[in-house]
Amino acid sequence: MNNLKGNNLIKSNAIWIVFIIEVIIFAIASGGTFITGSNIVNIARQVSYYGIASIGMTFVILIAGIDLSIGSIITLVNVVCAFLMVNGGMNMWIAVLAALVMATLIGVLNGAMVASIGIPALIATFATQTIFEGVAYLISGGRPIAGFDSNFGLFGRWSIGPVPICAIIMILCFAIGSFILNKTYFGRYFYAIGGNEEAAELSGIRVNRVKYLIYALSGLFAGLAGIVLLSRSGSAQSTVGKGLEFDVITCVVLGGVSVNGGVGRMSGVVAGVLIIGSLTNGMILMDVSEYTQMVVKGIVLAIAVGIDCLSKKRQTV
Amino acid sequence: MKELSRSFGKYFEILSPRDRRLMFEKLTEIDEATGEFCRMLYRERYQDKKDPDRRVDNWLWKAVYLPGVYKKRKMLGKAISNEVKGTLRDLHLENPDELSETEKNILYHEYRNVAKRYLSTCSGANYGSKLLGLKKASAEEKKKKACEDIWMASRGFALASGEEKRLSLWCDAFHDELMEYYPAGKRFIEEFESSFTKKGKK
Numbered sequence: 001m002n003n004l005k006g007n008n009l010i011k012s013n014a015i016w017i018v019f020i021i022e023v024i025i026f027a028i029a030s031g032g033t034f035i036t037g038s039n040i041v042n043i044a045r046q047v048s049y050y051g052i053a054s055i056g057m058t059f060v061i062l063i064a065g066i067d068l069s070i071g072s073i074i075t076l077v078n079v080v081c082a083f084l085m086v087n088g089g090m091n092m093w094i095a096v097l098a099a100l101v102m103a104t105l106i107g108v109l110n111g112a113m114v115a116s117i118g119i120p121a122l123i124a125t126f127a128t129q130t131i132f133e134g135v136a137y138l139i140s141g142g143r144p145i146a147g148f149d150s151n152f153g154l155f156g157r158w159s160i161g162p163v164p165i166c167a168i169i170m171i172l173c174f175a176i177g178s179f180i181l182n183k184t185y186f187g188r189y190f191y192a193i194g195g196n197e198e199a200a201e202l203s204g205i206r207v208n209r210v211k212y213l214i215y216a217l218s219g220l221f222a223g224l225a226g227i228v229l230l231s232r233s234g235s236a237q238s239t240v241g242k243g244l245e246f247d248v249i250t251c252v253v254l255g256g257v258s259v260n261g262g263v264g265r266m267s268g269v270v271a272g273v274l275i276i277g278s279l280t281n282g283m284i285l286m287d288v289s290e291y292t293q294m295v296v297k298g299i300v301l302a303i304a305v306g307i308d309c310l311s312k313k314r315q316t317v
Numbered sequence: 318m319k320e321l322s323r324s325f326g327k328y329f330e331i332l333s334p335r336d337r338r339l340m341f342e343k344l345t346e347i348d349e350a351t352g353e354f355c356r357m358l359y360r361e362r363y364q365d366k367k368d369p370d371r372r373v374d375n376w377l378w379k380a381v382y383l384p385g386v387y388k389k390r391k392m393l394g395k396a397i398s399n400e401v402k403g404t405l406r407d408l409h410l411e412n413p414d415e416l417s418e419t420e421k422n423i424l425y426h427e428y429r430n431v432a433k434r435y436l437s438t439c440s441g442a443n444y445g446s447k448l449l450g451l452k453k454a455s456a457e458e459k460k461k462k463a464c465e466d467i468w469m470a471s472r473g474f475a476l477a478s479g480e481e482k483r484l485s486l487w488c489d490a491f492h493d494e495l496m497e498y499y500p501a502g503k504r505f506i507e508e509f510e511s512s513f514t515k516k517g518k519k
Contacts, residue, residue, distance in 0.1 A: 066449045122449060191385040192378075196466065198438035199381045204365065204373030260447045263388060309447070 015256060015271040022275060026282035033285060034278075041164060045156070045232060047277030048166035049074070050244060051270075053225040054251045055177040056107075056218030058269050061252055062181075062190040063197075063214060064261025065121040069110060070222035070248060072132040073103050074241030077226030079136045082145035082236030085152070092149045100223045106132060107219020111212035129245070136238045146235035156232030166228045173221065178266040190214065194261030250301040251276045258308050276300070321426065322346055328355075329426040332434045334363045334374065351419055358427055361407070376427075379404060380435040380491075384469035390477040401478040410483050421486060428490030432467060436498045439463035464502040467495045468509045476513055 026034040033039060053070050060067045081099035084090040090098070106128060113124035158165045181187040189210050192200040201207045230236055255272030257264030279300070283293050321329070324340075325347055331337045341355065365371040386400050405411045409424060416424070438444065445454030445462040454462065471491035475484040495502055 061449070064446065064450050120450065122451065188382060188385065191388075192381045195384060196381055196435075196438055197443055198441045199377060199435050202374055202434065202438065203378035203381050204371060204375075205378075259449050261450075262385070265389070305448075 015254070015268055015275070019271055019275050019278070022278055022282070026278065026285070030282070030285045034282060037162065039281065039285075041159075041162060043277050043281045044167035045164050046281055047273050048156075048164070048170040049225040049229040049232070050248050050251060050276070051170040051273040052173045052228060053222045053244070053248045054255075054269055054273055055173050055266070056214075056221035057245075057248050057252045058177065058255075058257050058264060058266065059180075059190055059214045060121070060218050061249075061257050061259065062261060062264055063193045063211065064259075065114060065211070065214070066125060066249070067107075067110060067215065067218045067222075068122065068125040068245050069106065069128040069132065070218065070225075071241035071244040072129045072136065073106055073219055073222040074226040074229060074244055075136045075238060076106070076132045076139075076241075077103050077223045078230045078236040078240050079140045079145065079238055081227060081230055082148060083139055085148040086145050092152050096227055099227065100220060103223025103226065104216050104220045107216040107222075108212060110219065111215035114215065115208040115211035133238075133242075140236065140238045142238055144235045144237050152231050153234070154231065156228050156230070157234075166232065169224070169228060173224070174266060174270055181266055186210070186213075191262050194263070246301065247276060247297065250297060250304060253308060254300065254304040259305055260308075321422075326426075329430045330433075332430070332437055334359075334372070351423065354420055354423055358409075358423070362427070362431075374431075374434065375407065376431045377434055379407070380431055380466075380470045383471075383474045384466050387469040387473040387477055397478055401480055404474075405480065405483055408484075408487055410487065413483055413486060425486055425490050428487050429494045432471075432491045432494035433498075435467070435470075436463055436494065439466070460499050460502065461505055464495060464499065464505040465509065467491050468506055472506075473509065473513065 023035065053074065057067055057070065077099045080102060081095050084095040084098060085092060088095075110121075110125050110128055113119045113127075114121045117124075119127075154165060155169065156164075156166050160168065181190065189200070189205050192203075192205060193207055193210060197207060226241070229240060233240065251272040252264075252269055253259060253272070254275060255264070255268035255270070257269060276297070279296065280293065283296065288296075324344060328337060328340050328344065331340055338359065341359070344352075347355070362376045363372075363374060365373045365375075383404070386397065390397055408428075409416070409420075413421070439459055439462070440456075442453065443450060445459045446452060447454065471484070471488040472481075475481045475488050478484075481488070492506070495506075
């Protein structure tokens with residue numbers, strides 16, 4: 001009986017065990033640099049923006065959807081917010097608000113294409129990814145935009161004591177995401193739609209409305225991630241979000257959110273984010289080239305999806 | 318469970334709430350008390366208290382939602398007791414021994430109607446699809462998933478909550494409807510039961 005409980009405990013916390021093993025390996029390989037206070041703060045800053053974006057992606061994947069446009073939303077929010085502050089002379093807070101509204105509206109557009117028109121999520125969000133990447137180039141002319149208010153560092157560079165504000169924003173977002181999933185009817189709808197959409201509709205859930213809201217939330221979280229990233233980097237680049245969606249998808253799937261929909265929890269996603277963040281940071285410390293990092297992350301994504309598919313095949317409730 | 322008269326039995330075969338209401342109005346052979354009980358169940362099942370114009374099926378929602386509770390049982394811990402209380406109350410199973418035989422019989426058939434309605438959605442194009450909806454499930458995969466969903470919403474939830482006795486009517490109705498829909502599903506049900514026993518509750 002104790003053996004059984006032990007096995008179940010290991011299974012349900014496997015993701016955290018992987019994280020701890022990863023930390024130990026990098027700590028040894030880097031001669032202790034990996035676990036110094038300054039590097040931990042650095043990891044917290046690095047994971048904050050895709051941690052925030054992964055919350056929206058979790059909602060989307062729970063309903064068996066996908067949002068490939070979040071990388072472009074992050075880029076566009078970077079460019080638009082910087083453009084409004086630098087070229088438009090707009091107040092920092094109004095520019096941030098405008099950029100977040102824009103990101104949410106892009107999410108609504110994704111929701112409309114998926115829910116109302118019926119375009120598969122993969123195609124719909126791939127289209128918006130391409131569109132808004134182009135728009136970001138058109139606005140910025142392919143040039144970086146810099147020179148905005150120093151107070152803008154609040155979101156990405158400032159800290160409260162040793163804790164970066166961007167990490168606090170991420171933790172708050174995870175708490176909100178977890179609350180939505182576990183404590184609200186709205187969160188229950190995600191699992192219901194991911195489990196059996198037709199039955200969910202018959203039981204009275206307004207499925208299309210929920211889909212709109214989920215894609216809007218995905219856009220909003222991606223927008224917030226874009227603001228944090230812009231604040232951290234100090235200049236807007238029209239390529240900044242390229243490929244970020246794959247890091248985010250990797251975090252979410254690695255965290256146990258099933259690509260088949262209806263299964264997953266926010267605590268797993270937190271672990272997924274920490275694993276990918278530590279992996280990226282560890283590889284940088286080990287002086288691994290950017291291209292090798294891409295290979296490693298791709299392999300991690302393939303393994304995570306593979307495990308999900310295999311476990312579903314073998315699964316007996 | 319007792320066999321029902323042909324026309325009363327047909328009332329429990331129909332899936333559309335509107336058609337059921339129309340059919341019920343034509344029923345003449347049931348006594349007043351039975352009729353009143355059926356009307357009450359109809360209201361509880363299909364009426365949204367906050368928005369009466371909205372079309373809902375509160376009991377089908379249980380079938381949709383309870384598999385989620387079952388999957389999250391380890392995480393929910395003690396919070397599962399609130400879910401159990403609410404479910405027992407909504408399904409009139411708080412004190413099943415106090416129900417008359419007629420009431421038990423009607424509830425059993427109403428529960429089977431819920432399971433039937435759920436199973437009617439299990440052959441849709443998107444049901445059981447994989448990899449972000451890109452890979453459609455085969456007919457056999459859909460049936461296996463239907464067995465899994467029905468088991469988790471009934472017996473799985475009862476086992477996880479320790480309420481096998483009070484939920485037995487709900488479980489029996491779901492099991493019997495599933496066996497009528499897919500008799501070969503018995504082997505999956507046995508598999509789920511033994512898997513639960515091996516893994517233990519937590």
